Amino acid sequence: MARSNTRDEILAAAARQFARAGFKGTSLHDIAVEVGCSKAALLYHFDSKEAILTEMCAPAIAELRELDAKLAGLGPDAARAAAIEGFVDLVLGYRKEIQVIYGDLPGLLQQPEFQEVHLMTQRLQASLTGPSGSPASHVAAKLVLAGAAAVAFDCTDYPDDDLRAALIAAAARVLAPED
Known part of the structure; x- marks a missing residue:
């Protein structure tokens, strides 16, 4: 059977x-x-193994696609706020999938199935960077992308609502406009 x-x-x-x-x-x-x-x-x-990964990540990629579309229609400040909240929600909702993607990110982004993810992630980073485009804002955006994912993997014993609020607040501090 x-x-x-x-x-x-x-x-x-x-x-x-x-x-x-x-x-x-x-x-x-x-x-x-x-x-x-x-x-x-x-x-x-x-x-193939790639087909398994693609299927496993499909719901997370669909949500990233929705976030990407939402950000495209917003001004810089609204896009940054929406990018922070959207990315935090994504990493909390798809911890396993994002852990896999982040663990092998350079190699996975070379695969055709993940080219769209790479482009959407670049646009997400641009929303987090904001209009200044300074080196410090680029570093801050990368720190938020890597850091939020790493914290979500590591802090599974915190209630999701508390962790979400803490990640959003920390990201907003890191991305605060330069004086």
């Missing part, structure tokens, strides 16, 4: 494996062993 939820089991096992060993450090065999299926059965559901 075939298991009807094998696809979901593969995605869950892949998320655990990718979080533990990274995308590059995980093989299809590793995922299949954890699921308790053959590599052939896994390949029946997904044609």
Whole structure:
């Protein structure tokens, strides 16, 4: 009797494996062993490790796409505030997926499936940087992007509402306009 939820089991096992060993450090065999299926059965559901990652990250990418569209229609100050809140909500809602992406970011951004993510992330960074475009504002934006994700991975014992408020406040301080 075939298991009807094998696809979901593969995605869950892949998320655990990718979080533990990274995308590059995980093989299809590793995922299949954890699921308790053959590599052939896994390949029946997904044609590659990249396809598993793409499917696993699809909801997070869809929300990033929505945030990207929202930011495009806002002025600089409103875009910065919306970018902060939107990115914090994204990292809190998709900790595992973002941990995988951040863990292997340079390599993943070279894959065709993640080119759009790379472009949206650049636009998100531009919204956080603001109109000054100074080196300090670029560094601050990068710090917020990397820092919010890292804190979300590390602070899983804090209530999400408290962590969200703290991340938004910290990001706003880091991105405060220069005097």
